Amino acid sequence: MMLKNRYSTIFIMVLAFGCTIYFLLKQAPVVNKVVHKEVVRDVSFLEVSIGVHPIPIFANGKVTASDIRNISSEVTGLVTHIGDHVVRGGVVNKGDTLIVLDQKPLSLDVSIKQSDLDQAVLALMETKAKAKVAKRGAKKNASEFALFIPQLKSANSRVTAAKVALEYAESKLASSTILAPITGKIISLETNVGEYVTAAQPLITIYGVEVGEVRLALNDRQVKLLKLNEVELGDAADTASFPVVYLTNPQNLGVLWKGRITRVEGVRDSSQMMFVIAEVPLISMANTQLKHEVLIPGTYVDVQILGAAIEGVAILPRHAIRTGNTVWRIDQVNRLESQAVKLIYKDKQYAYVASGLSSKDKIVVSQFNNLVDGSFVKPINPRAQTQLVGEGL
Numbered sequence: 001m002m003l004k005n006r007y008s009t010i011f012i013m014v015l016a017f018g019c020t021i022y023f024l025l026k027q028a029p030v031v032n033k034v035v036h037k038e039v040v041r042d043v044s045f046l047e048v049s050i051g052v053h054p055i056p057i058f059a060n061g062k063v064t065a066s067d068i069r070n071i072s073s074e075v076t077g078l079v080t081h082i083g084d085h086v087v088r089g090g091v092v093n094k095g096d097t098l099i100v101l102d103q104k105p106l107s108l109d110v111s112i113k114q115s116d117l118d119q120a121v122l123a124l125m126e127t128k129a130k131a132k133v134a135k136r137g138a139k140k141n142a143s144e145f146a147l148f149i150p151q152l153k154s155a156n157s158r159v160t161a162a163k164v165a166l167e168y169a170e171s172k173l174a175s176s177t178i179l180a181p182i183t184g185k186i187i188s189l190e191t192n193v194g195e196y197v198t199a200a201q202p203l204i205t206i207y208g209v210e211v212g213e214v215r216l217a218l219n220d221r222q223v224k225l226l227k228l229n230e231v232e233l234g235d236a237a238d239t240a241s242f243p244v245v246y247l248t249n250p251q252n253l254g255v256l257w258k259g260r261i262t263r264v265e266g267v268r269d270s271s272q273m274m275f276v277i278a279e280v281p282l283i284s285m286a287n288t289q290l291k292h293e294v295l296i297p298g299t300y301v302d303v304q305i306l307g308a309a310i311e312g313v314a315i316l317p318r319h320a321i322r323t324g325n326t327v328w329r330i331d332q333v334n335r336l337e338s339q340a341v342k343l344i345y346k347d348k349q350y351a352y353v354a355s356g357l358s359s360k361d362k363i364v365v366s367q368f369n370n371l372v373d374g375s376f377v378k379p380i381n382p383r384a385q386t387q388l389v390g391e392g393l
Contacts, residue, residue: 043377048361053313057305061214065207065297074175077101092180101176113169117162124155184208212282217273226307245278247301314353328364
């Protein structure tokens, strides 16, 4: 009887324990299974096109006139006349009269020198006549003085000196009328009618209105790309093979000026940049919508320099190049893969790739910072990207 009660107690305890476990399991929270799906991003891409392209180099500088004349007087005198167009900002043509000095003293000097010449010629004629008579009556052992040989030499010298003096006086008289040496614009006038000027005194500054120059600073990499490192410093020979430049004024972007680099300076500035000189007509290129415009010296301009075309170049937006000169390439199954490239040059907008890419490669141009090698992406229409590269070259 006691054994039966013992088994009954054990059975009740087991049953109670089982019920407790069942109750606890029923009260347990339901576990929601989360299936992690790979995020597929939409990315813009550019289809690579490899071709022959010049590498544009961008710089800026200030336009100066290539021909500047500082005109001074060769003689001393009173200013009696100034040309009608001789004002600051006035335009004069080559040969126009700029300033006339008082010619009376100079005309008097010419007359005096003419008189001196006439007297020297008369003295020479008298000496020749005396020498002719002396020669007829001279003895065999007559001296040179008796034959009037030194007298003739002296008379000839006086005539020569008198001629030179007359020519000099005439040149001073001609210099009293100052003519424009070039066609240009007057930027300074330092005298007026009634003022007395001295020889070598600065009077007028004129700059030529046809050709200007821009001094451009380039680093060694840019100089090498343009093949200007092959030019002897200061050499201006064979400029027809030098790079072409296009100038724009930031205040008037609709007008374009075309020129050419003409020489390389032989100095560096404090930042170790090299200087090249671009020569450009001051008249703008033909434009169907705008009239010709003049590029005024002193204007700051943006310059695009085009060197020789290079084969096998791919052009990408600059931001498509990642750290370590790599790009994200989309493979045939739309997975990303990192690809190292060799760059020729980078400017503010574009990167010029020499190797590492093939034609038709799809390169990501979306600006994501956390892309992962091997992840799936969804390429969007590449036609929207075709204007990112190659415009304006």
